[in-house]
Amino acid sequence: DTGVSQDPRHKITKRGQNVTFRCDPISEHNRLYWYRQTLGQGPEFLTYFQNEAQLEKSRLLSDRFSAERPKGSFSTLEIQRTEQGDSAMYLCASSLVGEEAFFGQGTRLTVV
């Protein structure tokens, strides 16, 4: 286990298409976080999980965004009907409760 991995690293999609990103956390970590980062900004919280339970989804997130962690291991983040404003780096992190969060390298989404 070499850390948090995200797939794909880059995604270019046409406006209106759906995209799905995958995050594989460190295997024993029960917390999993999704963030969005645009140029010049810090990571913006999207949602997080305790095992398979989604604890909170940011109020800033539209209904086009959904995340799952079906077996409490990997997670997926889906964006439906993508818009140009969705272009960003999507970061995943995992941790044990109350411990350091480890980040993946991110998925860079470009909506054209």
Next chain:
Amino acid sequence: AQRVTQPEKLLSVFKGAPVELKCNYSYSGSPELFWYVQYSRQRLQLLLRHISRESIKGFTADLNKGETSFHLKKPFAQEEDSAMYYCALSGRDDKIIFGKGTRLHILP
């Protein structure tokens, strides 16, 4: 509401000079504070957290509850310190909220 404010987008410091990256927070309770760092082309990683009270790579940060601050300091800057630095807060719910970051540029 949880909020982290980093007032400086860019800080340029000469090599060997002291560094202070400012961070203020808003939280009704006792938060846990962190500094994360992102070096060029690397992933975001933890630099230090206030409960450990460690010095990492010469950096320290003290939590000041009266001023709701968690400034990051280093007495003598090194060129390899050039990076993006993010202050972050975690509350009772363990949700981690980040500031917008400060780019530290060490001048030769």
